Amino acid sequence: MHGITKRFPGVVANKDIAITVRKGTVHALIGENGAGKSTLMKILYGMQKPDEGTIAIDGEQVSFNTPGDAIARGIGMVHQHFMLADNLTVLENVVLGGEKLYGIGAKARKKIKEISDAYGLGVRPDALVEDLGVADRQRVEILKVLYRGAKILILDEPTAVLVPQEVDALFDNLRELKAEGLTVIFISHKLGEVLKVADDITVIRRGTTVGTADPKTATTKQLAELMVGSELPSPETRESTVTTTPMLQVEDLTVAETGVVMVRHETSARMMLPMDRTIDPSAELGRLLLDGVSFTIHKGEILGIAGVEGNGQTELIEALMGMISPAAGVITLDGTDITKSSVRKRRVGGIGYIPEDRHRHGLLLESPLWENRILGHVTERPNSKSGILDLKAARKDTERIVREYDVRTPGIEVTAASLSGGNQQKLIVGREMSHNPKFLIAAHPTRGVDVGAQAQIWDAIREARREGLAVLLISADLDELIGLSDTLRVIYRGRLVADADPATITPEELGTAMTGAASGHLEASDNHSAGTDAGTESPEDEAR
Numbered sequence: 001m002h003g004i005t006k007r008f009p010g011v012v013a014n015k016d017i018a019i020t021v022r023k024g025t026v027h028a029l030i031g032e033n034g035a036g037k038s039t040l041m042k043i044l045y046g047m048q049k050p051d052e053g054t055i056a057i058d059g060e061q062v063s064f065n066t067p068g069d070a071i072a073r074g075i076g077m078v079h080q081h082f083m084l085a086d087n088l089t090v091l092e093n094v095v096l097g098g099e100k101l102y103g104i105g106a107k108a109r110k111k112i113k114e115i116s117d118a119y120g121l122g123v124r125p126d127a128l129v130e131d132l133g134v135a136d137r138q139r140v141e142i143l144k145v146l147y148r149g150a151k152i153l154i155l156d157e158p159t160a161v162l163v164p165q166e167v168d169a170l171f172d173n174l175r176e177l178k179a180e181g182l183t184v185i186f187i188s189h190k191l192g193e194v195l196k197v198a199d200d201i202t203v204i205r206r207g208t209t210v211g212t213a214d215p216k217t218a219t220t221k222q223l224a225e226l227m228v229g230s231e232l233p234s235p236e237t238r239e240s241t242v243t244t245t246p247m248l249q250v251e252d253l254t255v256a257e258t259g260v261v262m263v264r265h266e267t268s269a270r271m272m273l274p275m276d277r278t279i280d281p282s283a284e285l286g287r288l289l290l291d292g293v294s295f296t297i298h299k300g301e302i303l304g305i306a307g308v309e310g311n312g313q314t315e316l317i318e319a320l321m322g323m324i325s326p327a328a329g330v331i332t333l334d335g336t337d338i339t340k341s342s343v344r345k346r347r348v349g350g351i352g353y354i355p356e357d358r359h360r361h362g363l364l365l366e367s368p369l370w371e372n373r374i375l376g377h378v379t380e381r382p383n384s385k386s387g388i389l390d391l392k393a394a395r396k397d398t399e400r401i402v403r404e405y406d407v408r409t410p411g412i413e414v415t416a417a418s419l420s421g422g423n424q425q426k427l428i429v430g431r432e433m434s435h436n437p438k439f440l441i442a443a444h445p446t447r448g449v450d451v452g453a454q455a456q457i458w459d460a461i462r463e464a465r466r467e468g469l470a471v472l473l474i475s476a477d478l479d480e481l482i483g484l485s486d487t488l489r490v491i492y493r494g495r496l497v498a499d500a501d502p503a504t505i506t507p508e509e510l511g512t513a514m515t516g517a518a519s520g521h522l523e524a525s526d527n528h529s530a531g532t533d534a535g536t537e538s539p540e541d542e543a544r
């Protein structure tokens with residue numbers, strides 16, 4: 001790609017970018033939030049047209065108007081948010097939209113097996129996608145792209161959701177792809193991983209390529225300096241601020257599959273009126289997604305919950321926020337029973353919420369930043385005064401957040417959708433911390449943010465903790481989880497199955513524990529009452 005320039009209103013996202021990717025290599029693209037990495041990849045994948053510049057593949061100049069054009073030239077993209085249909089099988093998902101290639105029958109099945117074997121992907125064509133873990137889903141996405149004939153694969157932050165062992169497996173897959181002559185371009189904020197797997201590294205800063213680095217000789221520190229001009233931060237907590245005053249108490253929290261109504265949006269899009277709702281949990285209980293979970297978080301304490309995605313974390317968060325109604329259990333916030341309180345009441349009562357999925361729960365993508373500042377805090381200052389929205393104050397405060405949290409944007413009138421992923425995250429964190437919560441639910445608080453912004457977010461959380469904030473931390477970034485947490489517990493199949501000591505456990509040991517296997521550094525959790533599935537091997541036993 002040569003001389004690539006792409007302008008958006010008020011921003012030059014790519015400025016005369018030059019990047020050369022060698023065939024049969026893994027090429028990492030790194031740079032701080034908003035540097036222009038996604039834009040460059042969207043241009044390569046035909047999702048966006050450059051204002052200037054040229055693209056050549058195998059020496060031949062190409063021009064893409066749609067992703068279809070790019071796919072036809074052998075380019076495939078695996079997005080960070082997976083795009084599979086849960087209720088279909090692997091085979092159906094892979095074939096979907098590509099029926100013309102090999103039909104939908106035996107020929108397609110044969111092709112899938114061939115690709116899966118050739119690159120060591122090991123996927124089962126008849127498995128239902130909803131039964132697959134995150135790492136398997138990612139393999140299906142890769143397979144889908146290969147099925148369409150991709151020779152150049154673009155992976156957008158592929159390791160953000162994986163535990164260390166899964167990252168190693170993915171890297172093995174990438175090496176297989178490379179050995180077969182395929183080319184991989186991947187975006188990542190995890191500099192250690194970049195050094196491990198990349199053959200070449202291109203650094204983008206403020207829309208332009210500032211250099212390349214050789215992974216054989218470069219260090220993470222040097223990469224961080226190239227990217228943001230600062231040193232690598234550490235999540236390590238040096239001091240303890242844990243008190244003996246309980247802030248959040250959860251007793252025997254149980255969430256069942258049926259009888260649960262998911263309410264996806266807390267507010268209606270433009271009106272932003274908070275909705276109270278009651279959900280009927282009396283319907284017959286199905287599979288337990290959360291099974292007798294009990295814990296206490298004290299003032300000044302960060303409780304980290306480790307677990308492979310899909311083991312009940314989402315249900316725990318949604319039950320704490322009041323988005324779903326538990327079948328049983330009691331939730332007490334600062335001495336008040338909030339089990340039956342609405343989302344709005346919980347928020348006003350002092351719960352801050354950094355959601356797992358910022359697009360679904362954190363932002364109104366098509367609304368300007370200042371409206372997003374109000375979201376979830378409609379009745380609170382400075383957004384409203386005497387029950388009336390104070391838009392002037394909300395706008396002013398949005399500008400403050402943008403400044404303090406270094407949200408890179410041309411202004412507060414742009415839509416949230418036009419911010420880069422990391423900058424969207426900074427806006428959410430800034431908003432939630434601005435209300436001085438008593439208790440913060442922080443799900444992947446630094447997902448997708450660069451090392452500089454990561455340090456800033458960690459500092460903000462640590463600072464608030466010093467003032468007595470209690471935090472429930474859920475993160476796929478095990479360094480973050482171990483580094484920030486005062487107390488660590490492992491969730492597995494809806495239960496808290498083990499406790500770990502953040503001072504001694506390694507990410508590898510924690511990763512093993514998360515998959516339900518035993519580890520010498522773990523103690524079985526003691527406050528889980530007898531399980532419902534007596535007779536089967538319990539996860540506690542496995543953890544022991």
Ligand SMILES: Nc1ncnc2c1ncn2[C@@H]1O[C@H](COP(=O)(O)OP(=O)(O)OP(=O)(O)O)[C@@H](O)[C@H]1O
Nearest residue numbers: 008013033034035036037038039418419420421422
């Ligand atoms: N559709 C759009 N409309 C307006 N501005 C946009 C649009 N897409 C991107 N931008 C802007 O272009 C710049 C580069 O964004 P891009 O998403 O490419 O960054 P990035 O390097 O991928 O960041 P991150 O690491 O946070 O994902 C940002 O300032 C962003 O706000």
